Amino acid sequence: MTRLMWFRTDLRVHDNPALRHSRRDDDAATMAIYFVTEPQWEQHDLGSRRTNLMKQAACELHRSLDELGIPLLIVEKTDFAACTKFLRDIISQYDVTELNFNLEYEINERHRDIELSKWCKEENVAVNKFHDQCIAPPGELKTQNGDPYRVYSPFRKAWLKATKDYIDAPMSAPQSQDMRTLDHALRDYWKEQQWLPEFQQDELWTATEDAGHSQLKDFLDADARLYNDQRDIPELDATSRLSFYLAVGLLSPRQCIHGAWQHNGCLLSGGEAGLDSWINELVWREFYRHLIVAYPELCKHRAFRADYQDIPWRDSESDFQKWCRGETGYPVVDAAMKQLLAQGWMHNRLRMVTAMFLTKHLLIDWRWGEKYFSEQLVDADLASNNGGWQWSASTGADGAPYFRIFNPVTQSERFDKQGHFIARYLPELQSLPAKTRHFPDELSRKRCGYSTAIVEHKAARQRALDTFKSMEN
Template identity: 40%
Template sequence: MQLVWLRNDLRLDDNPALYFACQQAIDNKDSVLVVYIASPKQWRAHNESPRKLGLIQETLRCLQSTLAGLGIPLELLETDSFIDIPRVLSTYCLKHEISKLHFNREIPLNEQRRDKAVQAEISAIDVAVKCYADDRIVHRNLLSKQGAVYRVFTPWYKSWVQELFNALPKVLPSPEAVSSPVTTTKEISLSGAEVFREDIWLSNEVDVLALLERFCKRKAAGYEASRDYPAIAGTSVISPYLAIGSLSARRCFHQLVFSCAEQGVHIGEAIGHIWTRELAWRDFYRYLMLNYEHISRGENFKTEPLARAWRVDTEAQDAWKKGQTGFPIIDAAMRQLLQTGWMHNRLRMLVASFFCKLLCLDWREGERFFMEQLLDGDFASNNGGWQWSSSTGCDASPWFRIFNPTTQSEKFDKDGEFIKRFVPELAALDAKSIHCPSPEQRLALDYPDPIVDYKEARQQALDFFKV
């Protein structure tokens, strides 16, 4: 009996653990069981969003039904935290006479320690364990010519691109049926899961793959020109599916290459595509987390201390969380997060810069709040983005680079369309006033005054960060 342990890989397509377990079962006339282990206490410790858990729950339900059609039962197991998982899996393996356990590797420190403990426990009962590289496009641990781990994106990226030119990563098909269909077990229900926006987000893998294909065929060509404008549907919006693994990063890259080829675009252009570069950033943040353990412990990537301690201002922090800062583009972005569980990437940079630079608040507080709200909460990418914005991370934004929310708003939401969508009290304002309403307009529309003066806050930030 082959056992597959699913984690952040909730899919059939390009799933190494599931694919090879099924292949071995077919070759050996064996059976396959699949488990997913809920760890509510651990999820709370990791600040996992209830909406993300809702998406995971619905994705698991769809996956359970699809696997049942292939003759593969999917069962939910539950334990409080990672520390109990080795025992739970060991007991399950003995009960079902499992001969081999298959799972895909995860990169954060707690997950690595959990997996090592599982391997030791399962091997002790004479069950074979097979781990697979899965969560990156390029899995080789790239090093500089001097044999050092990269600390800056650009030279790492050049090496990453060269790997793709040398050989494209393989993608695996969905597994074949291992036996006749089985009856689905009890419906999956996850503790702490909340209803997510089903009108916006997808839980069926077939629909997710179709969304990816549409983006690559119809929008990828214009992605560079439109990706910074939040009022335009110019991005892929696939980050939630990458975060829970209902879509693989390798499949994303291959779909882009395939779509480019259909349109007569050379493979070299697909590798150099700006969207491929965004996928590279995802790989890079995982590469850093794999090589620099202290990142997983919530520490600054840069080990040298800041000149001063972060400010503590609960009133300003609460205004930021609620989208009541008095800066329309910041408030629109935060309300988008609160209403949908997602935020446009340009806006993530703006609100993080506002939090860390203009308010001089600890990036860890912002990182935590994002994880608690995001449908696409991804530890490595979220951590990397916040450390970039706070100038504490690898290859981070320079400490003196401080976004002006008003000029950014005027540039990337010129007519205020995005602001009107999420800050409706300002919808009647003209395209100029909406970016920075007058005191009289704020009073009339019941919209708050700015919680900081930009020029004063910018100078305070420069003094704060300057060593």
């Protein structure tokens, strides 16, 4: 008998439930497969930096599995349909008896898995599906009326109640298998088709499981206890920087939450403020995943709030491009956008500031920003990206009220008091006094060669208020 392990956004050997199930005993041999689908990734707005790192992760997974005696076949295809056809051919030709994979929650991926599972059932091939992206599987947490949660706070209470303040320990890597037990024809085919994608080493990010483990350990041992106090201050760089490893699947949420739980006195809430706060952020991540399953229209870029679906956004391409380049004339916004371009990552507080600036100050459709972030971020993730953008635009579940509009200057003065973060990414403003960096006067701007403000805060705020209020009529 042969079991086929299908890797997707779970490129790791530790705490991988589908892989562990595939190697639950030695009664059957395990083969593994992963698809590189660049045209499909591009269609889903993943940028070149992210896809390059995914290729590195796949090559590293190949090495890790090879040490376990599990052959990994990496196949290049154009889209999901081509992947499904290839799987059917492999299963039929080589008498695969079992297909195992971890679930993905986006709508296209779900439809792909449903159709393939139907075919497998008709062919008497066992299919085993596992949840590895959420502690509480989507659909399990309901309100008293049996509806999905639409607001975060009650969702969090239900999540904590369901976990009972306990997180199972992450699974170890599976047992090795003797390569000699593999079906010779299938093993030979895997060797004949062997192909490893080319990738370039990224200057800032290393797409390996070991790098994810090290980053998690370093964070929990050092910055996690100060997370609540320092997470909003971009110059300190005190966030976990684990979102990339979670997005690619080099780390599992359980590894993160269990580690935090251990460091927090075996508590998910009511422990140290920093660890409580970080666990809370991980639960937000689960909340957004539950939402895209309960409301699949979110995957189609629809506003969660139907009454805000047709907001008369300003389709200003020139203003949008200035925002993308970091040329709005608001230093904290521009510095954040420069960080995004330089690192493929942006501090979480600044993601909210820049998103709200685009949707409220410039009154530009949140979908433009969502797409741009997805193309630039190495941690691009549809559920979290969509949830964050709709929160900022006030169109989503539990979103900020439309009248809550961040003043970027105030945000800068509060969270970058000395303007150190601004100076790091806008060196032309380094010569200015700290207080002046937050919003230089016109003379200072001319001397430094810095952009004139693209819009005046008070007028832009009123325009946004009037626009959103008109949707209530």
